[in-house]
Amino acid sequence: QVQLVQSGAEVKKPGASVRVSCKASGYTFRSYNINWVRQAAGQGLEWMAWMNPGSGNTGYAQKFQGRVSVTWNTSISTAYMDLSSLRSDDTAVYYCAKGWYPDYWGQGTLVTVSS
Amino acid sequence: DIQMTQSPSTLSASVGDRVTISCRASHAINTWLAWYQQKPGKAPKLLIYSASNLESGVPSRFSGSGSGTEFTLSISSLQPDDFATYYCHQYDTYPLTFGQGTKLEIK
Numbered sequence: 001q002v003q004l005v006q007s008g009a010e011v012k013k014p015g016a017s018v019r020v021s022c023k024a025s026g027y028t029f030r031s032y033n034i035n036w037v038r039q040a041a042g043q044g045l046e047w048m049a050w051m052n053p054g055s056g057n058t059g060y061a062q063k064f065q066g067r068v069s070v071t072w073n074t075s076i077s078t079a080y081m082d083l084s085s086l087r088s089d090d091t092a093v094y095y096c097a098k099g100w101y102p103d104y105w106g107q108g109t110l111v112t113v114s115s
Numbered sequence: 116d117i118q119m120t121q122s123p124s125t126l127s128a129s130v131g132d133r134v135t136i137s138c139r140a141s142h143a144i145n146t147w148l149a150w151y152q153q154k155p156g157k158a159p160k161l162l163i164y165s166a167s168n169l170e171s172g173v174p175s176r177f178s179g180s181g182s183g184t185e186f187t188l189s190i191s192s193l194q195p196d197d198f199a200t201y202y203c204h205q206y207d208t209y210p211l212t213f214g215q216g217t218k219l220e221i222k
Contacts, residue, residue: 035211045151045159045202047211061210062116095158101149101206103170105158 002026004096004106011112017084020109022096029077030054032099036070036081038092039108046092051079086113117142117205121214127222132193136217138186138203147207150179150188153216154199162201163188193219 007021022034036048051058051070058070064083072079079096093108118141128134138148146166151159161170163179166186176191190197198221203214 044216045153045204045213047213050209050211059209097158101147101161101164101204102159103161103164105160108158 002098002104004098004104006094006096006106006109009110009112011114012086014087014113014115016086016113017082018086018111020081020083020094020096020111022079022081022106024077024079024098027098029072030074034070034072034079035097035099035102036068037095037097037102039095040089040092043092048094049081053079083111086111088113116210117144117208117212119203119205119212119214121201121203121217123217124215125218125220127220128193129222130193130195134190134193134219136188136201136203136219138181138188138214140184140186140205142208143183144205144207146182147205148179148181148186149204149206150177151202151204152197152199153202159202195221 003025005023010018012018030053033050033052035050038046048064049060049070053072067084069082091113093110095108096106098104120139122137148166150163153159162173162177167179178189180187201217
């Protein structure tokens with residue numbers, strides 16, 4: 001069965017960087033996009049970036065340009081999302097999600113930014 | 116960017132009711148629209164894709180319709196498990212965008 005398993009919760013100080021990993025199983029990793037979406041407490045869903053391990057293409061929301069980077073390691077079917085220059089308003093749950101329209105989601109990774 | 120506007124923001128209903136949630140796109144998106152259900156502390160769950168296609172395993176009381184800029188999600192007979200927040204999502208154009216959500220509450 002398809003699973004996306006994300007790394008654990010992180011606590012970071014303002015200005016720091018964070019890496020969230022997303023290990024995929026149950027499907028051919030190279031064949032589907034992975035999207036990254038975040039959700040602040042009590043708020044809606046905010047799309048951040050996409051990646052296609054097969055084509056090598058990526059794309060980012062304008063809001064995060066220059067601060068976010070998505071990469072992957074096909075040999076271990078794992079995607080990564082790096083977010084730099086963290087601010088308090090980056091505190092949120094970060095999700096990876098498979099597919100052009102996401103059909104499977106990771107469990108979410110809480111990133112807390114606090115001094 | 117394509118803005119997605121859902122209405123209502125909050126909906127109060129009873130078990131057994133039929134409810135409809137609307138979603139309007141700021142630009143035409145053909146039928147590149149999905150609906151998700153989210154419960155507190157959980158990841159979103161895909162219900163509908165391509166505006167009207169029911170995801171495998173989703174109960175048939177859920178249905179979607181629309182094209183272009185106007186879309187609806189209907190639940191024919193509310194069950195206790197259906198009380199949650201619902202989001203529409205356009206995947207026609209990057210950046211992908213979501214509606215602000217509709218919270219379905221028990222009356």
